[in-house]
Amino acid sequence: MTNKSGPSRRQFLTTSLAAGGGMAATIAQAGDPAITEVQPWAQHLGEGVDQAGYGMPSPHEAHVLRKSVPWLTAEETSSINFTPLHQLDGIITPNGLAFERHHSGVAEIDPAEYRLMINGLVDRPMVFTMEDLMRFPRHNKVYFLECTANSGMEWRGPQLNGVQFTHGMLHNVMYTGVMLKDILAEAGVKTEGKWLLAEGADAAGLSRSIPMEKALDDCMIAFKMNGEALRPEQGYPARLVLPGWEGNMWIKWIRRLEVGDQPWHHREETARYTDLLASGDSRRFTWMMDAKSVITTPSPQAPILHGKGPTVITGIAWSGQGIIPRVDVTLDGGINWHKARVDGPSLDKSLHRFYFEFDWDGKPLLLQSRAHDTTGYVQPTKDALRKIRGVVSNYHNNGIQTWAVNSDGEVDNVEIS
Amino acid sequence: MSKFLNLLFATCLLTTPVLAEGLGRIATPDEVAAWDIDIRPDGLGLPEGSGTVIEGEGIFEEQCAACHGDFGEGVDRWPPLAGGFDTLTSERPQKTIGSFWPYLSTVWDYINRAMPFGNAQSLTANEVYALTAYLMYLNEIVDDEDFELSKQNFTELPLGNEQNFYPDDRDTTEYPLFTVACMIECKDSVEITHYASGKDVTPE
Numbered sequence: 001m002t003n004k005s006g007p008s009r010r011q012f013l014t015t016s017l018a019a020g021g022g023m024a025a026t027i028a029q030a031g032d033p034a035i036t037e038v039q040p041w042a043q044h045l046g047e048g049v050d051q052a053g054y055g056m057p058s059p060h061e062a063h064v065l066r067k068s069v070p071w072l073t074a075e076e077t078s079s080i081n082f083t084p085l086h087q088l089d090g091i092i093t094p095n096g097l098a099f100e101r102h103h104s105g106v107a108e109i110d111p112a113e114y115r116l117m118i119n120g121l122v123d124r125p126m127v128f129t130m131e132d133l134m135r136f137p138r139h140n141k142v143y144f145l146e147c148t149a150n151s152g153m154e155w156r157g158p159q160l161n162g163v164q165f166t167h168g169m170l171h172n173v174m175y176t177g178v179m180l181k182d183i184l185a186e187a188g189v190k191t192e193g194k195w196l197l198a199e200g201a202d203a204a205g206l207s208r209s210i211p212m213e214k215a216l217d218d219c220m221i222a223f224k225m226n227g228e229a230l231r232p233e234q235g236y237p238a239r240l241v242l243p244g245w246e247g248n249m250w251i252k253w254i255r256r257l258e259v260g261d262q263p264w265h266h267r268e269e270t271a272r273y274t275d276l277l278a279s280g281d282s283r284r285f286t287w288m289m290d291a292k293s294v295i296t297t298p299s300p301q302a303p304i305l306h307g308k309g310p311t312v313i314t315g316i317a318w319s320g321q322g323i324i325p326r327v328d329v330t331l332d333g334g335i336n337w338h339k340a341r342v343d344g345p346s347l348d349k350s351l352h353r354f355y356f357e358f359d360w361d362g363k364p365l366l367l368q369s370r371a372h373d374t375t376g377y378v379q380p381t382k383d384a385l386r387k388i389r390g391v392v393s394n395y396h397n398n399g400i401q402t403w404a405v406n407s408d409g410e411v412d413n414v415e416i417s
Numbered sequence: 418m419s420k421f422l423n424l425l426f427a428t429c430l431l432t433t434p435v436l437a438e439g440l441g442r443i444a445t446p447d448e449v450a451a452w453d454i455d456i457r458p459d460g461l462g463l464p465e466g467s468g469t470v471i472e473g474e475g476i477f478e479e480q481c482a483a484c485h486g487d488f489g490e491g492v493d494r495w496p497p498l499a500g501g502f503d504t505l506t507s508e509r510p511q512k513t514i515g516s517f518w519p520y521l522s523t524v525w526d527y528i529n530r531a532m533p534f535g536n537a538q539s540l541t542a543n544e545v546y547a548l549t550a551y552l553m554y555l556n557e558i559v560d561d562e563d564f565e566l567s568k569q570n571f572t573e574l575p576l577g578n579e580q581n582f583y584p585d586d587r588d589t590t591e592y593p594l595f596t597v598a599c600m601i602e603c604k605d606s607v608e609i610t611h612y613a614s615g616k617d618v619t620p621e
Contacts, residue, residue: 069620074484074494078534104531117444117452125444132440158613165619186441197455203537205530207455256452264457265520267527271512274582280505282517282578286585300613328598333607337600366607370598380595388591392510404609413613417606 063087066097069165072153077105078204080147082168085294086302089314091142091172091344091351095226098171100233101147103204107253111237116183116221120197120259123188130237133221136178141220141243142350144172144318146289148246148273151397154382158413163299166401166413172318172351175241177222180215184257189216193259197266198240201255208249209263210242214287218243221254244320244349245287246395248273278390291379292398293317293327293354293371304409308362317342317352319373324352326372331358333366333402333416340369365405366416382415454530454538458520460572467567468547470554474562476544477551480533489513489555499555505581515556519579521571525549 030036057064066081073079080101083093100106111130119125147169153159160166184196189212196215200206210219220241223230230236235252242249248268263269263285275283295315298304304311317324323346328337340354354369371379382399404414456462478487484495491497501511510517514524529545531537540548550566553559558574613619 067620069618071618072494104534104537117448119444119449119453125449126441127444127448128441135440157611159616159618161613161616161619199452199455203531203535205454205537207526207530258453258455260457262457262459264455264526265523266455267523267531270520270523270582271514271518271527276505276510276512276517278506281581281583283585283587284582286587288585288587290587290591300619328600335602335604335607337598337603366609372598375592376596377592378595378598380591384595385591388594404612414609415611417608417610 064097066099066168067164069153069160078103080149080169082164083171084164084301085168085170085296085316086163086299088296089353091316091347091353092226093171093173095173095228095231095234098173098225098231098234099147099169101169101247102202102233103206104202106232107200107202108232109201109237109253114201114237114255116238116254117256118184118187118259119256121190121193121261122184122259123190124186126187128183128186130223133178133183133223133238136182138176138178139220140174140176141241142172142174142345142347143241143243144170144289144349144351145247145250146170146292146318148248148286148289148395151399151401152394154399154413155386155391155393155397158415161413162301163294163296163401164301167294167296169247170316170318170351173225174227175220175222176224176227177220177238177241180219180221180240180257181217183221184215184259187259189259192261195260195263197256197258197260197264198249198251198254199256199258200235200251201253206248206251206268207264207266208251208268209266210249212259214242214245242287244289246273246289249287273395275389275393275395277388277393286396289318289320290396290398291317291319291321291324291371291373291377293324293369293379294401295329295367295369295403298367298405298409298411299403300411300413303411304360304405307409308360311358311360313340313356313358313367315340315354315369317354317369317371318350319371319377320349321377322374323348323350324371324373327352327354328370328372329354329356330368330370331365334368337370362407364407365403366414367403367405368400370400454526456522456526456529458522458572460522460568463522463525463568463571464542465568466542466546467565467569468543468545468550469565470547470550470559470562472543473547473549473551473554476540476548480536480540481548484534489552498552502557505578513556514552514576515558517578518576519582521549521553521558521574521576524552525571 064087068081083099114130116128150169194212196210222241223238240251240254275286317327327340329340330337340356342352342354344353385399402414402416404412485498486492489499501513501516504511546566
């Protein structure tokens with residue numbers, strides 16, 4: 001431990017030994033039945049291969065699920081659910097746990113019937129099949145996707161008591177796909193083509209205007225996530241990937257790209273996904289997802305159950321502007337901060353995993369994390385954002401989250417002075 | 418060219434993916450017409466057609482009012498479409514077509530591509546013009562029940578809130594402020610000011 005106020009390595013080891021010794025004392029007479037009794041799995045044959053052509057998690061993990069907040073939306077086909085961040089580790093979101101956001105339900109598309117059209121200000125309007133897409137040069141990239149409304153329920157103060165619900169409109173997977181610029185080159189973008197309309201094949205026909213500069217930079221049409229085909233709820237058979245930009249623009253079930261000389265100002269970039277300020281004015285085209293972080297455990301759905309002693313704080317940090325070179329953690333509500341340890345791959349526009357290990361004395365804690373990105377941007381407090389925007393923006397709440405841990409290890413979503 | 422440059426050039430050729438020229442096929446005009454349904458604020462993309470407020474009222478009652486209410490006030494959690502005037506600076510802004518939306522073309526485009534909910538792209542162009550006209554009436558943009566909206570007059574009656582939108586300015590209004598990270602003795606004391614517990618809004 002190099003942290004000034006953290007425990008020394010010697011203290012950490014001493015405490016660990018003491019805790020281990022204590023446990024040994026309490027079970028000394030009978031011994032631990034998990035060890036002294038022959039367990040069924042150690043005696044009888046288990047299931048053979050081929051019990052499941054597609055393997056599922058252990059039944060002991062059956063509680064690890066996406067969940068929705070029923071009161072948020074009118075009904076399920078135009079709704080959202082949340083990734084169980086408190087139950088995950090590392091940086092990759094498993095495909096079955098990646099949050100869902102649909103505007104008119106999931107489009108169930110037969111890949112044989114899939115077509116991608118490019119029209120508008122191009123030399124040649126084109127149609128591509130899935131087979132065509134698979135013949136472009138492929139690329140693999142890990143990117144976070146955050147819904148613009150993530151943490152949006154918290155603008156007026158703490159509402160939802162769980163990191164799944166406050167921050168779970170977020171996932172991070174490895175995409176395999178082709179570069180948008182390579183596909184656009186086949187059609188030939190005319191010089192006056194400054195904007196791209198991307199449109200989905202679902203019953204919402206979800207459409208967004210994208211500046212050509214971004215489209216020709218790092219955008220992809222992806223058909224795999226974490227090595228396997230996109231899940232239907234994530235846009236099977238193909239979706240748009242816009243690294244670092246708001247999730248609403250990553251059109252799922254992408255069916256058409258139209259090149260134009262102006263933006264279209266469609267519903268999802270005017271009535272929705274614009275940021276109303278206290279002044280009554282609104283920001284539009286707020287595409288960038290700013291640097292953000294959150295402690296995933298402990299958190300309200302994942303209290304500290306082990307009592308005082310060696311304790312691991314972990315969380316995630318991300319930025320639409322690049323990598324996360326540093327995350328700070330505070331235990332006392334921001335009086336003193338400590339540098340956390342980022343572990344695992346540090347990739348551009350991807351989740352980063354951080355840890356802070358300390359010796360908990362059992363006293364109440366006020367936990368926060370604070371992300372830095374490569375531009376020098378430091379994640380602001382919620383109050384700093386409110387001071388500029390007010391509380392009716394709905395979107396782009398990347399403020400610092402506070403968890404209050406009581407002496408029993410229970411955790412509450414709070415705000416502090 | 419030196420041997421070194423030759424080698425370098427050859428290496429580039431080997432490591433740069435070869436562009437997949439000749440993939441896909443030309444889209445036919447009928448195919449483009451079938452999918453290119455979008456319209457823009459300047460009216461680009463609008464088909465020929467027209468519809469009146471009265472015609473729109475009938476279609477709205479039949480196909481829209483179950484969710485949006487007879488007067489566009491919204492039922493349950495479904496979005497209100499009308500009213501909310503002068504609420505944008507209030508504690509609880511009501512963002513409707515009349516109070517918030519910047520462009521009428523967005524109304525036409527969205528109805529045409531996504532409504533009625535669960536039966537998208539089922540309306541004729543005339544029906545979409547009529548529904549748009551009715552929503553203009555509900556939002557007091559026109560006051561004549563016989564008003565007819567058409568491709569010809571579409572851009573003549575703008576919505577009221579367009580001038581209150583401006584492009585993202587976070588790079589000047591926010592980013593310069595968010596660069597400092599105090600590490601030691603950053604404040605004297607800390608109090609909890611708000612709790613989520615007790616609000617009873619979190620699912621099991």
